[in-house]
Amino acid sequence: MKFPLYFSKKIAFSKDNKNNLSRVIVFIGRLSVALGVIVSLITVSTGLGSKKAIKERMADFSGHISIKSKQSNNSYNSSILSSDGLQINKIKALPDVATTQSYVSVSGILRNEHNFAGIIFKGVGKDFDAERFKKFLIEGTTPKASEIGYDSGICISKKIANDLNLKVKDSIVAIFSKENQSPIYRKFEVVGIYKTDIKMIDDLFIIGGINHARKIQGMKDGEVGGVDVFLKNINNIDEDAPKIDELVGYKNYTVKATDEYPQIMDFIAIFDTNIALIIVIMLVVVVINIVMVLLILIIERTNSIGMLKTLGASNGQIRAIFINYTLLIMIPGLIIGNIIGLGFLLLQKYFGIIQLNPENYYLSVVPVDLNLLYILGISLGMLIVSAISLILPSYLISKISPVKAIKYN
Incomplete structure:
Protein backbone atom coordinates (compact mmCIF):
# COMPACT_ATOMS: atom_id res chain seq x y z
CA MET A 1 0.00 0.00 0.00
CA LYS A 2 1.37 3.44 -0.88
CA PHE A 3 2.46 5.62 2.03
CA PRO A 4 -0.03 8.54 1.47
CA LEU A 5 -3.06 6.24 1.34
CA TYR A 6 -1.84 4.17 4.31
CA PHE A 7 -1.23 7.27 6.45
CA SER A 8 -4.59 8.77 5.37
CA LYS A 9 -6.44 5.68 6.58
CA LYS A 10 -4.56 5.68 9.89
CA ILE A 11 -5.52 9.26 10.75
CA ALA A 12 -9.02 9.03 9.26
CA PHE A 13 -10.00 6.04 11.37
CA SER A 14 -7.91 6.89 14.43
CA LYS A 15 -9.78 6.92 17.73
CA ASP A 16 -7.91 10.07 18.72
CA ASN A 17 -9.60 11.80 15.82
CA LYS A 18 -12.98 11.70 17.52
CA ASN A 19 -12.26 14.23 20.21
CA ASN A 20 -10.26 16.82 18.30
CA LEU A 21 -11.39 20.23 17.14
CA SER A 22 -12.16 18.98 13.65
CA ARG A 23 -15.04 16.78 14.81
CA VAL A 24 -17.71 19.40 14.17
CA ILE A 25 -16.33 20.43 10.78
CA VAL A 26 -16.04 16.79 9.72
CA PHE A 27 -19.66 16.25 10.74
CA ILE A 28 -20.74 19.29 8.70
CA GLY A 29 -18.77 18.00 5.71
CA ARG A 30 -20.40 14.58 5.91
CA LEU A 31 -23.83 16.12 6.41
CA SER A 32 -23.43 18.29 3.29
CA VAL A 33 -22.36 15.23 1.28
CA ALA A 34 -25.32 13.18 2.54
CA LEU A 35 -27.80 15.97 1.77
CA GLY A 36 -26.22 16.48 -1.65
CA VAL A 37 -26.64 12.79 -2.47
CA ILE A 38 -30.21 12.67 -1.15
CA VAL A 39 -31.36 15.75 -3.08
CA SER A 40 -29.54 14.63 -6.25
CA LEU A 41 -30.99 11.12 -6.12
CA ILE A 42 -34.53 12.41 -5.58
CA THR A 43 -34.17 15.04 -8.31
CA VAL A 44 -32.78 12.68 -10.94
CA SER A 45 -35.03 9.69 -10.14
CA THR A 46 -38.28 11.66 -9.94
CA GLY A 47 -37.38 13.97 -12.84
CA LEU A 48 -36.49 11.15 -15.22
CA GLY A 49 -39.39 9.09 -13.87
CA SER A 50 -41.84 11.91 -14.62
CA LYS A 51 -40.51 12.38 -18.15
CA LYS A 52 -40.75 8.66 -18.85
CA ALA A 53 -44.21 8.27 -17.29
CA ILE A 54 -45.74 11.20 -19.19
CA LYS A 55 -44.28 10.03 -22.53
CA GLU A 56 -45.47 6.47 -21.94
CA ARG A 57 -48.97 7.59 -21.02
CA MET A 58 -49.28 9.61 -24.22
CA ALA A 59 -47.89 6.80 -26.34
CA ASP A 259 -45.14 15.84 -31.72
CA GLU A 260 -48.89 15.40 -31.29
CA TYR A 261 -48.87 17.11 -27.89
CA PRO A 262 -46.17 19.83 -28.17
CA GLN A 263 -47.34 21.67 -25.04
CA ILE A 264 -46.68 18.55 -22.99
CA MET A 265 -43.23 18.13 -24.54
CA ASP A 266 -42.43 21.76 -23.70
CA PHE A 267 -43.40 20.99 -20.10
CA ILE A 268 -41.21 17.86 -20.08
CA ALA A 269 -38.24 19.83 -21.43
CA ILE A 270 -38.26 21.91 -18.24
CA PHE A 271 -37.29 18.78 -16.28
CA ASP A 272 -33.88 18.63 -17.99
CA THR A 273 -33.08 22.22 -17.03
CA ASN A 274 -34.27 21.76 -13.45
CA ILE A 275 -32.33 18.51 -12.98
CA ALA A 276 -29.11 20.04 -14.30
CA LEU A 277 -29.53 23.19 -12.19
CA ILE A 278 -30.16 21.29 -8.95
CA ILE A 279 -27.25 18.90 -9.57
CA VAL A 280 -24.89 21.84 -10.17
CA ILE A 281 -26.09 23.61 -6.99
CA MET A 282 -25.62 20.44 -4.92
CA LEU A 283 -22.11 19.93 -6.35
CA VAL A 284 -21.16 23.51 -5.53
CA VAL A 285 -22.44 23.16 -1.94
CA VAL A 286 -20.60 19.85 -1.44
CA VAL A 287 -17.36 21.18 -2.96
CA ILE A 288 -17.39 24.34 -0.81
CA ASN A 289 -17.91 22.30 2.34
CA ILE A 290 -15.28 19.70 1.46
CA VAL A 291 -12.71 22.39 0.63
CA MET A 292 -13.52 24.02 3.97
CA VAL A 293 -12.96 20.65 5.70
CA LEU A 294 -9.57 20.27 3.98
CA LEU A 295 -8.41 23.75 4.98
CA ILE A 296 -9.48 23.25 8.61
CA LEU A 297 -7.65 19.91 8.72
CA ILE A 298 -4.49 21.45 7.28
CA ILE A 299 -4.54 24.28 9.83
CA GLU A 300 -5.31 21.92 12.69
CA ARG A 301 -2.58 19.46 11.74
CA THR A 302 0.16 21.97 10.93
CA ASN A 303 2.35 20.30 13.56
CA SER A 304 1.93 16.90 11.88
CA ILE A 305 2.79 18.43 8.50
CA GLY A 306 6.03 19.81 9.93
CA MET A 307 6.93 16.41 11.40
CA LEU A 308 6.26 14.65 8.09
CA LYS A 309 8.42 17.17 6.22
CA THR A 310 11.20 16.75 8.77
CA LEU A 311 11.07 12.96 8.31
CA GLY A 312 11.51 13.41 4.56
CA ALA A 313 7.95 13.37 3.17
CA SER A 314 7.56 15.49 0.06
CA ASN A 315 4.90 18.17 -0.42
CA GLY A 316 3.23 15.95 -3.00
CA GLN A 317 2.99 13.04 -0.56
CA ILE A 318 1.58 15.22 2.22
CA ARG A 319 -0.94 16.79 -0.16
CA ALA A 320 -2.00 13.30 -1.25
CA ILE A 321 -2.42 12.31 2.42
CA PHE A 322 -4.78 15.20 3.13
CA ILE A 323 -6.75 14.81 -0.12
CA ASN A 324 -7.21 11.09 0.58
CA TYR A 325 -8.08 11.89 4.20
CA THR A 326 -10.78 14.35 3.11
CA LEU A 327 -12.22 11.93 0.54
CA LEU A 328 -12.33 9.16 3.16
CA ILE A 329 -14.29 11.53 5.38
CA MET A 330 -16.86 11.83 2.55
CA ILE A 331 -17.54 8.08 2.31
CA PRO A 332 -19.84 7.79 5.37
CA GLY A 333 -21.80 10.78 4.04
CA LEU A 334 -22.16 9.08 0.65
CA ILE A 335 -23.31 5.82 2.24
CA ILE A 336 -25.84 7.49 4.55
CA GLY A 337 -27.10 9.72 1.72
CA ASN A 338 -27.65 6.73 -0.56
CA ILE A 339 -29.43 4.74 2.15
CA ILE A 340 -31.81 7.59 3.03
CA GLY A 341 -32.32 8.71 -0.58
CA LEU A 342 -32.97 5.22 -1.95
CA GLY A 343 -35.17 4.38 1.04
CA PHE A 344 -37.38 7.40 0.36
CA LEU A 345 -37.52 6.64 -3.37
CA LEU A 346 -38.49 2.99 -2.76
CA LEU A 347 -41.30 4.12 -0.44
CA GLN A 348 -42.55 6.51 -3.12
CA LYS A 349 -42.24 3.92 -5.87
CA TYR A 350 -44.27 1.24 -4.10
CA PHE A 351 -46.64 3.29 -1.94
CA GLY A 352 -47.10 6.56 -3.89
CA ILE A 353 -46.84 8.75 -0.79
CA ILE A 354 -46.51 12.08 -2.63
CA GLN A 355 -49.50 12.97 -4.81
CA LEU A 356 -49.71 15.52 -7.62
CA ASN A 357 -52.44 17.55 -9.25
CA PRO A 358 -52.82 16.04 -12.74
CA GLU A 359 -54.29 19.31 -14.01
CA ASN A 360 -50.83 20.86 -13.64
CA TYR A 361 -48.39 17.94 -13.83
CA TYR A 362 -50.16 15.35 -16.09
CA LEU A 363 -49.57 12.81 -13.30
CA SER A 364 -51.45 12.01 -10.09
CA VAL A 365 -48.47 10.41 -8.29
CA VAL A 366 -44.77 11.32 -8.36
CA PRO A 367 -43.15 8.52 -10.42
CA VAL A 368 -39.71 7.11 -9.64
CA ASP A 369 -37.15 5.75 -12.10
CA LEU A 370 -34.44 3.83 -10.22
CA ASN A 371 -31.57 3.61 -12.68
CA LEU A 372 -28.43 1.98 -11.25
CA LEU A 373 -26.21 3.91 -13.66
CA TYR A 374 -27.45 7.27 -12.38
CA ILE A 375 -27.31 6.16 -8.73
CA LEU A 376 -23.65 5.15 -9.04
CA GLY A 377 -22.89 8.15 -11.23
CA ILE A 378 -24.07 10.64 -8.59
CA SER A 379 -21.81 9.20 -5.86
CA LEU A 380 -18.79 8.71 -8.12
CA GLY A 381 -19.33 12.14 -9.67
CA MET A 382 -19.27 13.83 -6.27
CA LEU A 383 -16.09 11.97 -5.31
CA ILE A 384 -14.32 12.83 -8.57
CA VAL A 385 -15.38 16.50 -8.60
CA SER A 386 -14.42 16.86 -4.94
CA ALA A 387 -11.02 15.23 -5.54
CA ILE A 388 -10.29 17.63 -8.41
CA SER A 389 -11.46 20.66 -6.41
CA LEU A 390 -9.15 19.73 -3.51
CA ILE A 391 -5.99 19.87 -5.62
CA LEU A 392 -5.62 23.68 -5.62
CA PRO A 393 -6.25 24.36 -1.89
CA SER A 394 -3.93 21.47 -0.97
CA TYR A 395 -0.99 23.57 -2.30
CA LEU A 396 -1.25 25.49 0.99
CA ILE A 397 0.79 22.64 2.47
CA SER A 398 3.84 23.59 0.40
CA LYS A 399 3.83 27.03 2.06
CA ILE A 400 4.24 25.56 5.54
CA SER A 401 7.80 25.70 6.92
CA PRO A 402 8.85 22.53 8.84
CA VAL A 403 10.62 24.53 11.57
CA LYS A 404 7.71 26.89 12.19
CA ALA A 405 5.20 24.03 11.89
CA ILE A 406 6.87 21.99 14.62
CA LYS A 407 6.79 25.04 16.91
CA TYR A 408 3.10 25.60 16.00
CA ASN A 409 0.84 24.63 18.86
Whole structure:
Protein backbone atom coordinates (compact mmCIF):
# COMPACT_ATOMS: atom_id res chain seq x y z
CA MET A 1 0.00 0.00 0.00
CA LYS A 2 1.37 3.44 -0.88
CA PHE A 3 2.46 5.62 2.03
CA PRO A 4 -0.03 8.54 1.47
CA LEU A 5 -3.06 6.24 1.34
CA TYR A 6 -1.84 4.17 4.31
CA PHE A 7 -1.23 7.27 6.45
CA SER A 8 -4.59 8.77 5.37
CA LYS A 9 -6.44 5.68 6.58
CA LYS A 10 -4.56 5.68 9.89
CA ILE A 11 -5.52 9.26 10.75
CA ALA A 12 -9.02 9.03 9.26
CA PHE A 13 -10.00 6.04 11.37
CA SER A 14 -7.91 6.89 14.43
CA LYS A 15 -9.78 6.92 17.73
CA ASP A 16 -7.91 10.07 18.72
CA ASN A 17 -9.60 11.80 15.82
CA LYS A 18 -12.98 11.70 17.52
CA ASN A 19 -12.26 14.23 20.21
CA ASN A 20 -10.26 16.82 18.30
CA LEU A 21 -11.39 20.23 17.14
CA SER A 22 -12.16 18.98 13.65
CA ARG A 23 -15.04 16.78 14.81
CA VAL A 24 -17.71 19.40 14.17
CA ILE A 25 -16.33 20.43 10.78
CA VAL A 26 -16.04 16.79 9.72
CA PHE A 27 -19.66 16.25 10.74
CA ILE A 28 -20.74 19.29 8.70
CA GLY A 29 -18.77 18.00 5.71
CA ARG A 30 -20.40 14.58 5.91
CA LEU A 31 -23.83 16.12 6.41
CA SER A 32 -23.43 18.29 3.29
CA VAL A 33 -22.36 15.23 1.28
CA ALA A 34 -25.32 13.18 2.54
CA LEU A 35 -27.80 15.97 1.77
CA GLY A 36 -26.22 16.48 -1.65
CA VAL A 37 -26.64 12.79 -2.47
CA ILE A 38 -30.21 12.67 -1.15
CA VAL A 39 -31.36 15.75 -3.08
CA SER A 40 -29.54 14.63 -6.25
CA LEU A 41 -30.99 11.12 -6.12
CA ILE A 42 -34.53 12.41 -5.58
CA THR A 43 -34.17 15.04 -8.31
CA VAL A 44 -32.78 12.68 -10.94
CA SER A 45 -35.03 9.69 -10.14
CA THR A 46 -38.28 11.66 -9.94
CA GLY A 47 -37.38 13.97 -12.84
CA LEU A 48 -36.49 11.15 -15.22
CA GLY A 49 -39.39 9.09 -13.87
CA SER A 50 -41.84 11.91 -14.62
CA LYS A 51 -40.51 12.38 -18.15
CA LYS A 52 -40.75 8.66 -18.85
CA ALA A 53 -44.21 8.27 -17.29
CA ILE A 54 -45.74 11.20 -19.19
CA LYS A 55 -44.28 10.03 -22.53
CA GLU A 56 -45.47 6.47 -21.94
CA ARG A 57 -48.97 7.59 -21.02
CA MET A 58 -49.28 9.61 -24.22
CA ALA A 59 -47.89 6.80 -26.34
CA ASP A 60 -49.74 3.90 -24.70
CA PHE A 61 -53.07 5.60 -25.31
CA SER A 62 -52.67 6.78 -28.90
CA GLY A 63 -49.62 4.93 -30.19
CA HIS A 64 -45.98 5.92 -30.22
CA ILE A 65 -46.34 6.69 -33.93
CA SER A 66 -49.66 7.17 -35.73
CA ILE A 67 -50.18 6.66 -39.45
CA LYS A 68 -52.82 8.97 -40.95
CA SER A 69 -54.16 9.98 -44.34
CA LYS A 70 -52.95 13.28 -45.75
CA GLN A 71 -56.58 14.04 -46.62
CA SER A 72 -57.46 14.27 -42.93
CA ASN A 73 -55.60 17.63 -42.63
CA ASN A 74 -54.97 17.09 -38.91
CA SER A 75 -58.73 16.80 -38.35
CA TYR A 76 -60.12 14.52 -35.64
CA ASN A 77 -62.47 13.13 -38.30
CA SER A 78 -60.58 10.34 -40.02
CA SER A 79 -60.23 10.14 -43.78
CA ILE A 80 -59.73 6.76 -45.38
CA LEU A 81 -56.14 5.58 -45.00
CA SER A 82 -54.71 4.94 -48.45
CA SER A 83 -53.43 1.41 -49.14
CA ASP A 84 -51.11 2.67 -51.91
CA GLY A 85 -47.60 1.96 -50.71
CA LEU A 86 -48.75 1.15 -47.17
CA GLN A 87 -46.74 -1.86 -46.03
CA ILE A 88 -48.20 -2.83 -42.66
CA ASN A 89 -46.53 -6.24 -42.56
CA LYS A 90 -43.10 -4.69 -43.04
CA ILE A 91 -43.86 -2.15 -40.31
CA LYS A 92 -44.84 -4.97 -37.94
CA ALA A 93 -41.61 -6.78 -38.82
CA LEU A 94 -39.38 -3.88 -37.72
CA PRO A 95 -37.32 -4.92 -34.65
CA ASP A 96 -38.54 -2.08 -32.43
CA VAL A 97 -42.26 -2.44 -33.26
CA ALA A 98 -44.30 -4.23 -30.58
CA THR A 99 -47.75 -4.11 -32.17
CA THR A 100 -50.15 -2.06 -34.30
CA GLN A 101 -53.86 -1.28 -34.10
CA SER A 102 -56.28 0.23 -36.60
CA TYR A 103 -58.84 2.88 -35.76
CA VAL A 104 -61.39 5.33 -37.15
CA SER A 105 -62.06 8.56 -35.25
CA VAL A 106 -64.93 11.01 -35.48
CA SER A 107 -65.88 14.09 -33.47
CA GLY A 108 -69.26 14.46 -31.80
CA ILE A 109 -71.17 15.35 -28.65
CA LEU A 110 -72.31 13.28 -25.67
CA ARG A 111 -75.54 14.58 -24.17
CA ASN A 112 -77.88 13.72 -21.35
CA GLU A 113 -80.20 15.54 -18.97
CA HIS A 114 -77.29 16.60 -16.77
CA ASN A 115 -74.85 18.12 -19.24
CA PHE A 116 -73.13 17.72 -22.59
CA ALA A 117 -69.51 17.23 -23.66
CA GLY A 118 -67.65 17.50 -26.93
CA ILE A 119 -65.89 14.20 -27.62
CA ILE A 120 -63.68 12.34 -30.08
CA PHE A 121 -65.05 8.84 -30.67
CA LYS A 122 -62.13 6.51 -31.39
CA GLY A 123 -63.41 3.31 -32.94
CA VAL A 124 -61.12 0.31 -32.52
CA GLY A 125 -61.26 -3.15 -34.03
CA LYS A 126 -60.10 -6.70 -33.40
CA ASP A 127 -56.41 -5.66 -33.24
CA PHE A 128 -57.10 -3.30 -30.29
CA ASP A 129 -54.36 -3.69 -27.66
CA ALA A 130 -56.67 -4.13 -24.67
CA GLU A 131 -53.84 -5.27 -22.37
CA ARG A 132 -51.94 -2.04 -22.93
CA PHE A 133 -55.10 0.00 -22.32
CA LYS A 134 -55.96 -1.78 -19.04
CA LYS A 135 -53.41 0.28 -17.12
CA PHE A 136 -55.73 3.30 -17.60
CA LEU A 137 -58.94 1.54 -16.50
CA ILE A 138 -60.28 2.48 -13.08
CA GLU A 139 -63.75 0.90 -13.46
CA GLY A 140 -65.40 -1.67 -15.71
CA THR A 141 -63.81 -3.27 -18.75
CA THR A 142 -62.55 -2.34 -22.20
CA PRO A 143 -65.06 -2.35 -25.07
CA LYS A 144 -65.43 -5.54 -27.09
CA ALA A 145 -63.05 -4.93 -29.97
CA SER A 146 -64.96 -6.71 -32.70
CA GLU A 147 -65.53 -5.86 -36.35
CA ILE A 148 -68.72 -7.92 -36.54
CA GLY A 149 -71.91 -5.95 -35.96
CA TYR A 150 -72.27 -2.82 -33.88
CA ASP A 151 -71.30 -3.23 -30.25
CA SER A 152 -72.78 -0.44 -28.12
CA GLY A 153 -70.18 -0.52 -25.34
CA ILE A 154 -67.91 2.48 -24.87
CA CYS A 155 -65.14 3.41 -22.46
CA ILE A 156 -65.14 7.04 -21.31
CA SER A 157 -62.73 9.09 -19.21
CA LYS A 158 -63.37 9.83 -15.54
CA LYS A 159 -63.47 13.53 -16.43
CA ILE A 160 -66.35 12.98 -18.90
CA ALA A 161 -68.07 10.60 -16.47
CA ASN A 162 -67.99 13.26 -13.75
CA ASP A 163 -69.19 16.01 -16.09
CA LEU A 164 -72.15 13.94 -17.28
CA ASN A 165 -72.80 12.17 -13.97
CA LEU A 166 -72.24 8.78 -15.61
CA LYS A 167 -71.19 5.43 -14.18
CA VAL A 168 -70.62 1.95 -15.55
CA LYS A 169 -73.74 0.41 -17.20
CA ASP A 170 -75.36 3.82 -17.76
CA SER A 171 -76.64 4.71 -21.23
CA ILE A 172 -75.76 7.89 -23.10
CA VAL A 173 -76.67 9.42 -26.47
CA ALA A 174 -73.95 10.62 -28.84
CA ILE A 175 -74.65 13.06 -31.65
CA PHE A 176 -72.44 13.20 -34.74
CA SER A 177 -72.84 15.72 -37.54
CA LYS A 178 -71.62 15.59 -41.12
CA GLU A 179 -71.60 18.30 -43.73
CA ASN A 180 -74.90 18.54 -45.67
CA GLN A 181 -76.44 15.73 -43.62
CA SER A 182 -78.81 15.48 -40.70
CA PRO A 183 -77.25 14.77 -37.29
CA ILE A 184 -76.56 11.10 -36.59
CA TYR A 185 -77.66 9.76 -33.20
CA ARG A 186 -76.15 6.72 -31.49
CA LYS A 187 -77.04 5.25 -28.10
CA PHE A 188 -74.14 3.73 -26.15
CA GLU A 189 -73.65 1.91 -22.87
CA VAL A 190 -70.73 2.84 -20.60
CA VAL A 191 -68.77 -0.38 -20.00
CA GLY A 192 -65.58 1.18 -18.63
CA ILE A 193 -64.08 4.36 -17.20
CA TYR A 194 -60.43 5.25 -17.75
CA LYS A 195 -58.02 7.92 -16.54
CA THR A 196 -54.69 8.91 -18.13
CA ASP A 197 -54.18 12.16 -16.15
CA ILE A 198 -53.38 13.90 -19.45
CA LYS A 199 -55.98 16.64 -19.83
CA MET A 200 -55.94 16.75 -23.65
CA ILE A 201 -56.86 13.06 -23.72
CA ASP A 202 -59.22 12.80 -20.75
CA ASP A 203 -61.24 15.82 -21.86
CA LEU A 204 -62.06 14.40 -25.28
CA PHE A 205 -61.56 10.75 -26.08
CA ILE A 206 -63.97 7.84 -25.74
CA ILE A 207 -63.23 4.33 -27.01
CA GLY A 208 -65.81 2.23 -28.86
CA GLY A 209 -66.39 -0.15 -31.75
CA ILE A 210 -64.81 0.64 -35.11
CA ASN A 211 -67.95 -0.17 -37.11
CA HIS A 212 -69.86 2.70 -35.51
CA ALA A 213 -67.13 5.13 -36.61
CA ARG A 214 -67.03 3.58 -40.09
CA LYS A 215 -70.79 3.94 -40.49
CA ILE A 216 -70.71 7.59 -39.40
CA GLN A 217 -67.78 8.35 -41.71
CA GLY A 218 -69.30 6.45 -44.62
CA MET A 219 -66.46 3.91 -44.82
CA LYS A 220 -66.69 0.36 -46.08
CA ASP A 221 -65.81 -2.80 -44.15
CA GLY A 222 -62.06 -3.15 -43.82
CA GLU A 223 -61.35 0.55 -44.39
CA VAL A 224 -59.60 2.39 -41.56
CA GLY A 225 -58.81 5.99 -40.70
CA GLY A 226 -55.40 5.37 -39.17
CA VAL A 227 -52.98 2.93 -37.58
CA ASP A 228 -51.35 3.30 -34.17
CA VAL A 229 -47.85 1.84 -34.00
CA PHE A 230 -46.56 0.82 -30.57
CA LEU A 231 -42.83 0.54 -30.02
CA LYS A 232 -40.93 -1.60 -27.54
CA ASN A 233 -39.03 1.43 -26.27
CA ILE A 234 -40.28 5.01 -26.48
CA ASN A 235 -36.69 6.28 -26.34
CA ASN A 236 -36.22 4.93 -29.88
CA ILE A 237 -39.12 6.94 -31.30
CA ASP A 238 -36.93 9.46 -33.15
CA GLU A 239 -34.91 6.68 -34.78
CA ASP A 240 -37.89 4.52 -35.74
CA ALA A 241 -40.19 7.26 -37.08
CA PRO A 242 -38.23 7.75 -40.36
CA LYS A 243 -38.13 3.97 -40.95
CA ILE A 244 -41.90 3.71 -40.55
CA ASP A 245 -42.48 6.84 -42.64
CA GLU A 246 -40.79 5.12 -45.60
CA LEU A 247 -43.36 2.31 -45.45
CA VAL A 248 -46.66 4.28 -45.30
CA GLY A 249 -46.96 5.42 -48.91
CA TYR A 250 -47.00 8.91 -50.36
CA LYS A 251 -50.71 9.48 -49.58
CA ASN A 252 -50.24 8.93 -45.86
CA TYR A 253 -48.00 10.43 -43.21
CA THR A 254 -46.74 9.64 -39.70
CA VAL A 255 -47.07 11.60 -36.46
CA LYS A 256 -44.98 10.91 -33.36
CA ALA A 257 -46.76 11.00 -30.01
CA THR A 258 -44.13 13.49 -28.86
CA ASP A 259 -45.14 15.84 -31.72
CA GLU A 260 -48.89 15.40 -31.29
CA TYR A 261 -48.87 17.11 -27.89
CA PRO A 262 -46.17 19.83 -28.17
CA GLN A 263 -47.34 21.67 -25.04
CA ILE A 264 -46.68 18.55 -22.99
CA MET A 265 -43.23 18.13 -24.54
CA ASP A 266 -42.43 21.76 -23.70
CA PHE A 267 -43.40 20.99 -20.10
CA ILE A 268 -41.21 17.86 -20.08
CA ALA A 269 -38.24 19.83 -21.43
CA ILE A 270 -38.26 21.91 -18.24
CA PHE A 271 -37.29 18.78 -16.28
CA ASP A 272 -33.88 18.63 -17.99
CA THR A 273 -33.08 22.22 -17.03
CA ASN A 274 -34.27 21.76 -13.45
CA ILE A 275 -32.33 18.51 -12.98
CA ALA A 276 -29.11 20.04 -14.30
CA LEU A 277 -29.53 23.19 -12.19
CA ILE A 278 -30.16 21.29 -8.95
CA ILE A 279 -27.25 18.90 -9.57
CA VAL A 280 -24.89 21.84 -10.17
CA ILE A 281 -26.09 23.61 -6.99
CA MET A 282 -25.62 20.44 -4.92
CA LEU A 283 -22.11 19.93 -6.35
CA VAL A 284 -21.16 23.51 -5.53
CA VAL A 285 -22.44 23.16 -1.94
CA VAL A 286 -20.60 19.85 -1.44
CA VAL A 287 -17.36 21.18 -2.96
CA ILE A 288 -17.39 24.34 -0.81
CA ASN A 289 -17.91 22.30 2.34
CA ILE A 290 -15.28 19.70 1.46
CA VAL A 291 -12.71 22.39 0.63
CA MET A 292 -13.52 24.02 3.97
CA VAL A 293 -12.96 20.65 5.70
CA LEU A 294 -9.57 20.27 3.98
CA LEU A 295 -8.41 23.75 4.98
CA ILE A 296 -9.48 23.25 8.61
CA LEU A 297 -7.65 19.91 8.72
CA ILE A 298 -4.49 21.45 7.28
CA ILE A 299 -4.54 24.28 9.83
CA GLU A 300 -5.31 21.92 12.69
CA ARG A 301 -2.58 19.46 11.74
CA THR A 302 0.16 21.97 10.93
CA ASN A 303 2.35 20.30 13.56
CA SER A 304 1.93 16.90 11.88
CA ILE A 305 2.79 18.43 8.50
CA GLY A 306 6.03 19.81 9.93
CA MET A 307 6.93 16.41 11.40
CA LEU A 308 6.26 14.65 8.09
CA LYS A 309 8.42 17.17 6.22
CA THR A 310 11.20 16.75 8.77
CA LEU A 311 11.07 12.96 8.31
CA GLY A 312 11.51 13.41 4.56
CA ALA A 313 7.95 13.37 3.17
CA SER A 314 7.56 15.49 0.06
CA ASN A 315 4.90 18.17 -0.42
CA GLY A 316 3.23 15.95 -3.00
CA GLN A 317 2.99 13.04 -0.56
CA ILE A 318 1.58 15.22 2.22
CA ARG A 319 -0.94 16.79 -0.16
CA ALA A 320 -2.00 13.30 -1.25
CA ILE A 321 -2.42 12.31 2.42
CA PHE A 322 -4.78 15.20 3.13
CA ILE A 323 -6.75 14.81 -0.12
CA ASN A 324 -7.21 11.09 0.58
CA TYR A 325 -8.08 11.89 4.20
CA THR A 326 -10.78 14.35 3.11
CA LEU A 327 -12.22 11.93 0.54
CA LEU A 328 -12.33 9.16 3.16
CA ILE A 329 -14.29 11.53 5.38
CA MET A 330 -16.86 11.83 2.55
CA ILE A 331 -17.54 8.08 2.31
CA PRO A 332 -19.84 7.79 5.37
CA GLY A 333 -21.80 10.78 4.04
CA LEU A 334 -22.16 9.08 0.65
CA ILE A 335 -23.31 5.82 2.24
CA ILE A 336 -25.84 7.49 4.55
CA GLY A 337 -27.10 9.72 1.72
CA ASN A 338 -27.65 6.73 -0.56
CA ILE A 339 -29.43 4.74 2.15
CA ILE A 340 -31.81 7.59 3.03
CA GLY A 341 -32.32 8.71 -0.58
CA LEU A 342 -32.97 5.22 -1.95
CA GLY A 343 -35.17 4.38 1.04
CA PHE A 344 -37.38 7.40 0.36
CA LEU A 345 -37.52 6.64 -3.37
CA LEU A 346 -38.49 2.99 -2.76
CA LEU A 347 -41.30 4.12 -0.44
CA GLN A 348 -42.55 6.51 -3.12
CA LYS A 349 -42.24 3.92 -5.87
CA TYR A 350 -44.27 1.24 -4.10
CA PHE A 351 -46.64 3.29 -1.94
CA GLY A 352 -47.10 6.56 -3.89
CA ILE A 353 -46.84 8.75 -0.79
CA ILE A 354 -46.51 12.08 -2.63
CA GLN A 355 -49.50 12.97 -4.81
CA LEU A 356 -49.71 15.52 -7.62
CA ASN A 357 -52.44 17.55 -9.25
CA PRO A 358 -52.82 16.04 -12.74
CA GLU A 359 -54.29 19.31 -14.01
CA ASN A 360 -50.83 20.86 -13.64
CA TYR A 361 -48.39 17.94 -13.83
CA TYR A 362 -50.16 15.35 -16.09
CA LEU A 363 -49.57 12.81 -13.30
CA SER A 364 -51.45 12.01 -10.09
CA VAL A 365 -48.47 10.41 -8.29
CA VAL A 366 -44.77 11.32 -8.36
CA PRO A 367 -43.15 8.52 -10.42
CA VAL A 368 -39.71 7.11 -9.64
CA ASP A 369 -37.15 5.75 -12.10
CA LEU A 370 -34.44 3.83 -10.22
CA ASN A 371 -31.57 3.61 -12.68
CA LEU A 372 -28.43 1.98 -11.25
CA LEU A 373 -26.21 3.91 -13.66
CA TYR A 374 -27.45 7.27 -12.38
CA ILE A 375 -27.31 6.16 -8.73
CA LEU A 376 -23.65 5.15 -9.04
CA GLY A 377 -22.89 8.15 -11.23
CA ILE A 378 -24.07 10.64 -8.59
CA SER A 379 -21.81 9.20 -5.86
CA LEU A 380 -18.79 8.71 -8.12
CA GLY A 381 -19.33 12.14 -9.67
CA MET A 382 -19.27 13.83 -6.27
CA LEU A 383 -16.09 11.97 -5.31
CA ILE A 384 -14.32 12.83 -8.57
CA VAL A 385 -15.38 16.50 -8.60
CA SER A 386 -14.42 16.86 -4.94
CA ALA A 387 -11.02 15.23 -5.54
CA ILE A 388 -10.29 17.63 -8.41
CA SER A 389 -11.46 20.66 -6.41
CA LEU A 390 -9.15 19.73 -3.51
CA ILE A 391 -5.99 19.87 -5.62
CA LEU A 392 -5.62 23.68 -5.62
CA PRO A 393 -6.25 24.36 -1.89
CA SER A 394 -3.93 21.47 -0.97
CA TYR A 395 -0.99 23.57 -2.30
CA LEU A 396 -1.25 25.49 0.99
CA ILE A 397 0.79 22.64 2.47
CA SER A 398 3.84 23.59 0.40
CA LYS A 399 3.83 27.03 2.06
CA ILE A 400 4.24 25.56 5.54
CA SER A 401 7.80 25.70 6.92
CA PRO A 402 8.85 22.53 8.84
CA VAL A 403 10.62 24.53 11.57
CA LYS A 404 7.71 26.89 12.19
CA ALA A 405 5.20 24.03 11.89
CA ILE A 406 6.87 21.99 14.62
CA LYS A 407 6.79 25.04 16.91
CA TYR A 408 3.10 25.60 16.00
CA ASN A 409 0.84 24.63 18.86
